[in-house]
Amino acid sequence: xxxxxxxxxxxxxxxxxxxxxxKILARRVDPETGWAEGRVKAPTSTDGPESVIDQIEAVxxxxxxxRSSIAIGVGMPGxxxxxxxxxxxxNIEGWDEPIDLAAGLRSRLDKPVVVSNDVNCGAAAEHxxxxxxxxxxxxxxxxxxGVGGGLVIDNxxxxxxxxxxxxxxxxxxxxxxxxCGCGGRGHLETYAGRAGIDAEMRRRSDGGANGFLLSxxxxxxxxxxxxxxxxxxxDPLSFALIEEAAHALARxxxxxxxxxxxxLVVLGGGIVDRLGEPFLDQIRQSPDFGGYGPxxxxxVLARRLDDAxxxxxxxLAADQLA
Amino acid sequence: xxxxxxxxxxxxxxxxxxxxxxKILARRVDPETGWAEGRVKAPTSTDGPESVIDQIEAVxxxxxxxRSSIAIGVGMPGxxxxxxxxxxxxNIEGWDEPIDLAAGLRSRLDKPVVVSNDVNCGAAAEHxxxxxxxxxxxxxxxxxxGVGGGLVIDNxxxxxxxxxxxxxxxxxxxxxxxxCGCGGRGHLETYAGRAGIDAEMRRRSDGGANGFLLSxxxxxxxxxxxxxxxxxxxDPLSFALIEEAAHALARxxxxxxxxxxxxLVVLGGGIVDRLGEPFLDQIRQSPDFGGYGPxxxxxVLARRLDDAxxxxxxxLAADQLA
Numbered sequence: 001x002x003x004x005x006x007x008x009x010x011x012x013x014x015x016x017x018x019x020x021x022x023k024i025l026a027r028r029v030d031p032e033t034g035w036a037e038g039r040v041k042a043p044t045s046t047d048g049p050e051s052v053i054d055q056i057e058a059v060x061x062x063x064x065x066x067r068s069s070i071a072i073g074v075g076m077p078g079x080x081x082x083x084x085x086x087x088x089x090x091n092i093e094g095w096d097e098p099i100d101l102a103a104g105l106r107s108r109l110d111k112p113v114v115v116s117n118d119v120n121c122g123a124a125a126e127h128x129x130x131x132x133x134x135x136x137x138x139x140x141x142x143x144x145x146g147v148g149g150g151l152v153i154d155n156x157x158x159x160x161x162x163x164x165x166x167x168x169x170x171x172x173x174x175x176x177x178x179x180c181g182c183g184g185r186g187h188l189e190t191y192a193g194r195a196g197i198d199a200e201m202r203r204r205s206d207g208g209a210n211g212f213l214l215s216x217x218x219x220x221x222x223x224x225x226x227x228x229x230x231x232x233x234x235d236p237l238s239f240a241l242i243e244e245a246a247h248a249l250a251r252x253x254x255x256x257x258x259x260x261x262x263x264l265v266v267l268g269g270g271i272v273d274r275l276g277e278p279f280l281d282q283i284r285q286s287p288d289f290g291g292y293g294p295x296x297x298x299x300v301l302a303r304r305l306d307d308a309x310x311x312x313x314x315x316l317a318a319d320q321l322a
Numbered sequence: 323x324x325x326x327x328x329x330x331x332x333x334x335x336x337x338x339x340x341x342x343x344x345k346i347l348a349r350r351v352d353p354e355t356g357w358a359e360g361r362v363k364a365p366t367s368t369d370g371p372e373s374v375i376d377q378i379e380a381v382x383x384x385x386x387x388x389r390s391s392i393a394i395g396v397g398m399p400g401x402x403x404x405x406x407x408x409x410x411x412x413n414i415e416g417w418d419e420p421i422d423l424a425a426g427l428r429s430r431l432d433k434p435v436v437v438s439n440d441v442n443c444g445a446a447a448e449h450x451x452x453x454x455x456x457x458x459x460x461x462x463x464x465x466x467x468g469v470g471g472g473l474v475i476d477n478x479x480x481x482x483x484x485x486x487x488x489x490x491x492x493x494x495x496x497x498x499x500x501x502c503g504c505g506g507r508g509h510l511e512t513y514a515g516r517a518g519i520d521a522e523m524r525r526r527s528d529g530g531a532n533g534f535l536l537s538x539x540x541x542x543x544x545x546x547x548x549x550x551x552x553x554x555x556x557d558p559l560s561f562a563l564i565e566e567a568a569h570a571l572a573r574x575x576x577x578x579x580x581x582x583x584x585x586l587v588v589l590g591g592g593i594v595d596r597l598g599e600p601f602l603d604q605i606r607q608s609p610d611f612g613g614y615g616p617x618x619x620x621x622v623l624a625r626r627l628d629d630a631x632x633x634x635x636x637x638l639a640a641d642q643l644a
Contacts, residue, residue, distance in 0.1 A: 149581070151582070153475060160584075162585070165583035167581065167614050170580050170613075171580050174494065175573065254494065259471070259487065259489065259493055260473070260483025261481075261488075262483065262491075288497070292489050292492035
């Protein structure tokens, strides 16, 4: 057999797969640089977990055209144990219980498989390729319908004893405060998450002066653009809700910095992207921001990397297999 | 030269030194088992840092009679950088600035020296030899005049980017709450630390029904035994202060468990030792205890190990040199 040299043989890659509520997306990632090539996607099946696992196998097989990948990393929208048992995933039809996804995919693909939480994948991507480059310790907070977080400690994404670290949305910021979907009260995401802001907006919109936002939103869910429109129009309730979100974020950032000596916080997600630097300034000016002593915390916007979930899943797989 | 075999040659040991405000104590520690032998101590000098460093050198030289130690671990009552720069240490006369203690001792003793914060030393001892045995992730909280903490993540004591992780006493539990010595408000130690409870007791003791504790304490600082006496006498203010301490601790424990997925919290220090299991029950019954989702947190009393500071300093030195 003739020995082949040169560039025809691709470098070893890791396939990263981001499994979301609406689509499944796979990329081929160089684990050294984070450089991604190829992109395969499919609308997430609503026929239950087996069908979704079939799809994951299909996108991996499709993108791994050289069969040269050395491992598979998968990001899932729910809790994931260190061993790769994922779920429940409320955004995926029928995925109501924990399922050993790592074992299932390993037996189908005959390669190492590492499954991670999708927010942790996003945090890993920000750390390696985004706003966290060069830092050994950082906290990433993603504000969406709820609020998720990922912690990097000594250059490793913190998974936690049972794989549920980073549930920052359910940290209490206001004892006895706004009711949370989880049954608790005063949790961060009731102040900073879109669903929490929406519910509070409806509670305070008793017609009259506070009705501006409700008139924009109607019966649909509140969007980030509605809040931005409220600010543009000088609507007092919009200002108040944003201010309260900033205070809640500042408090959790300050406490986390105090406890963990974290110098960098990266903030991303719909509302943050929409409101931008002025919102970060509101957080910085809150009295609880910064934490104790010399813990001056840098607060920066996330880079909004392309396909951060898929790329981060591959990077976390590389970390775990190293 | 005749080769000597048998037990005359001691196993390699690490000298652990606990530098406190009143005494300096050294022990010879087997880094594998944590077993400690020998004990040398000296009253802490009030003649300034150079004199204290002389004392550290003296106790180490004295206890290391075989000159067989492979390293020195030192615990200091103040912040310590990862490189071993310690201070300020308010309890040591004249130690008002950071001093490169590791470098100073290394040049005097010609051995590896690792300097750690004393609370972290106590946490490491509890993890390896006390209530935390068998856990990979835990939080230790020590309640004294103030409140300190140490976090073990994946079997390593978390030092933090700049060596100031674990400042749990200054986590905000009550926005805008009791004033803290650091200038902040509503920090954990204003509710659970002896100095914070003392100050609050004086604020609420306006003669009349709330004067019981003040009549016991007078102008001296409040002690744990005063609170215990208040409970025995059915004093409502004593009950209230203890209840508020329990709620504050529960809140920080719950939030830390939520953020970090920590299954075990070890609690120690004067007030905790005095009040014991009933106080832990009060914490467990607080609504904020336990954190989010499946984060059921075990809360146990610290073991009150002998010379935990010195032994922990040696164990941390072993970890860092491994």
